[in-house]
Amino acid sequence: MAIRTTRTRRRLLTTGSLVVAVLLGVQGTAFAVDNLPPDQPVAGDLHTDSKACATGDDRAHVAQAPRLSAVLHDTEEDDRPQPDLVKPEFEAWWQDSDGAERRLTYNQASALPPGTPVYWQLPSEIPPNTVVSWRVRANDGRATSPWSDEGTGSVCEFVIDDQTPEKPVISSPEYPDPGPGEVLWTDGVGVYGHFTFASPSDDVVEYRYSFLGGGAGTVRPDRIGGPATVSYLPQKTGPDQVVVRAFDRAGRSAESTYYFYVKAGHGPGAWWKLSDAPGSKTAAPEAGPAARAGSGVTFGASGPAGTDLTSVARLDGTGHGFLTPGTSVVDTEKTFAVGGWVRPAGPDRDMTIVSQDAGTAPGFTLGSRTRDGEPVWSFAFGGAQVSGGNPTAGEWAHVLGLYDAETGRTRLYVNGQETGTEQQAAAVESAGDFQIGRARGKAGYRDRWQGEIGDVRIYDRVVVAKEAAELAHREPGLRGHWSLEAAEDGVSPELYDGAPLKLGGGAKIHRGPDYSVCIPDIDPDCPQVPYALVGDGDLELDGQTGYAATDEPVVDTGDSFTVGVVVRLADSEPEGPMTVLSQGGAHGDAFKLRYFPSTYTWQLVVSDGDREEATETIVGENTLPDEAQRLAVVYDDETDQIKLWVNGHNQPDATATFRDSWQSTGGLQIGRAHTGSGWGEYLHGSVDEVHAFAGVLDTTSIRQLGSGIEPCLCG
Known part of the structure; x- marks a missing residue:
């Protein structure tokens, strides 16, 4: 396909006052040496409706007889204060059902300045489902340009598609459709659904979708007429739906609606309130295994006001200040979220709220880190570290770290608000023991927590923003x-x-x-x-x-x-x-x-x-x-x-x-x-x-x- 970038021609001039008239033959056209013909139109200036000039599999598909357009140029005239005018001559042709060629022509009566778009609205007699070719040339009243398809030029093609595609078929393994008149509640908030859009029509090139719960977009199949899949993360419980419109190459479309019902997000896989009685040696779980407490852990400290935590655990920051269930509690190669209420005694050093062992290093850490001499909350996982917010001695904060395996991104929430800038992470395995109040190092455990910790929860799904705010809510x-x-x-x-x-x-x-x-x-x-x-x-x-x-x-x-x-x-x-x-x-x-x-x-x-x-x-x-x-x-x-x-x-x-x-x-x-x-x-x-x-x-x-x-x- 030829795309015009510059046009450079020289006018043939005589010396003195004598102008020699010479007739030259170019592509069957005669012109005088003092008037060169207009430029040959190039494919980059030609359109079928709004679609670019193309042939073969890339040819334009339109819903009805299109309007052809071109931009014509005459280099010798373009820069004149009052240039000669040009007008288009269009041709379109095709073979009818009997194999005979049909041809239409259009010569615009009025001429326009070079560089002005010109148009031809084709008549409705153009048959559907037929390859139609077309070309154009410019006429300045004394000479004509070569046709746009001559020499190194290119013919333009289109097909009128008068058939609307069939309605798309929608399916989801996570959120199946129970059928007409039926309701099926499916788990749930924070769990991705994968919705596949397919069409019985073989010419669909695009699906446009919109979820009731938020989120809309466009997806194209890998091949024409093929299926396409999108992911969707429900943010709230209740009825939801996705409306999908399938578009063919001509822009015709058909719509389907898919209904599904989202349950509340399932609870944590492991959860310790740490509100155990003073003197306890273990933390009783709300979910998951019990956690053994080191001798540097004291139960019965006051919890954050405005929550249902009547008491929490205080860790003394020594090698004995920790809790562990003695096993892993989360698969870090999949989506997970960890968090809890904390009150640092003095965040003047690196301190860990929770972590999980991965050999002689932690697979992830959530805690307080010192950056440029200032303490910040931090969630580190898979080579990424999200930091933000400022820990303050004696002040309560709810801190939650999230890894979303669907997107590969890590996020940090402090007091229910997303903090810092989310980071791309590479999921890593950490099948070692879960730790509260310390992190694994080459020489043993380090970065021990000093202060209060309570309500530690671990999820195997996304904790959405609304849930993060609810976890951090303190009732006045x-x-x-x-x-x-x-x-x-x-x-x-x-x-x-x-x-x-x-x-x-x-x-x-x-x-x-x-x-x-x-x-x-x-x-x-x-x-x-x-x-x-x-x-x-x-x-x-x-x-x-x-x-x-x-x-x-x-x-x-x-x-x-x-x-x-x-x-x-x-x-x-x-x-x-x-x-x-x-x-x-x-x-x-x-x-x-x-x-x-x-x-x-x-x-x-x-x-x-x-x-x-x-x-x-x-x-x-x-x-x-x-x-x-x-x-x-x-x-x-x-x-x-x-x-x-x-x-x-x-x-x-x-x-x-x-x-x-x-x-x-x-x-x-x-x-x-x-x-x-x-x-x-x-x-x-x-x-x-x-x-x-x-x-x-x-x-x-x-x-x-x-x-x-x-x-x-x-x-």
């Missing part, structure tokens, strides 16, 4: 709700008999109007009493000495927490900052929520330590607090984010990264904060509906804070 827990409706002996109770708020001087409970006594609109002697912010009462603070506080911390400021409050300022333009809520230590505040009048801003302020000169991170939202404001502050330890909500918006009004949280020892303060000289930033205004939670509430629950609707704690 209510730590206090103070409705501030009443106080007795200077104490306002927590709604569920938790730690009460003790009122300091300059603080009092304000009660709204009592309509059982009198109604102002009816009784002129009835006193005008302002309404409470929410409900029947609120807390009034004088801005001088007024505050309320608990004796002990309400939230663990070193872990995730959410605090909400309703507040109304008595001064629209106070002289200095006024704090609504704070909690800290002896010298500073781990967090405080305050109004900063010079910029009309609500601010969430967090610090990196219990000292007067601690470094602060501040986020704020500009507003004019003329009315009651519903505020919420969040610290998300899993993502290292602080967030501020104002008046129940759909998303945080201000967000920042913060990694230096610390566990405060002082009580929750309402209406004051630490300053360099002691307590200060006293609030002049009213406070109501104080909520405190361990963990991060979802957006819906945060928007409900202070609205009179109890948050659902949906997590």
